[in-house]
């Protein structure tokens with residue numbers, strides 16, 4: 609069932625690109641931290657001992673020119689498109705470049721499920737409502753581990769038809 613639904617949603621490339629852009633620029637888990645269980649040497653040559661804490665800024669990685677190019681600060685769903693013989697498809701980026709769901713053996717187990725849920729909710733809203741931002745509403749982050757909007761995002765939903 610999930611596989612069939614996921615296959616159908618694969619066709620929504622622009623929605624997929626938009627969601628990936630939102631996760632790239634505003635990753636829900638903005639900071640990740642890791643500690644070695646024993647002393648080790650990283651591939652870069654950096655020595656890490658048991659007391660070392662490594663902080664990864666997923667938020668900053670999503671905005672690095674070296675990773676995403678000169679237009680890294682622009683919201684561009686098209687950067688997730690791949691052009692193939694059958695038209696436009698979804699471009700897959702390695703999770704070490706796009707770690708919104710983390711990378712390696714502890715990758716988010718709900719990655720596919722999360723993408724499906726976001727696509728279902730977004731498609732249901734976009735197909736049935738015009739979404740208007742409430743004028744004057746200021747968006748600001750809250751100081752929590754998870755990147756959240758302190759006062760939410762105030763919008764007016766106008767039913768289509």
Ligand code: HEM
Pocket residue numbers: 636637640641707708709710713714715716717718719721722723
């Ligand atoms: C947009 C949605 C989601 C995002 C951005 C996300 C992101 C992440 C990240 C960054 C981690 C690594 C946390 C860490 O190790 O410090 C993680 C782990 C995990 N996520 Fe998600 N997640 C999402 C949705 C979901 C959903 C829907 C489920 C379950 C249905 C889920 C289940 C899990 C589980 C079980 C882990 C732990 C994996 C492990 O440690 O081996 N996630 N997620």
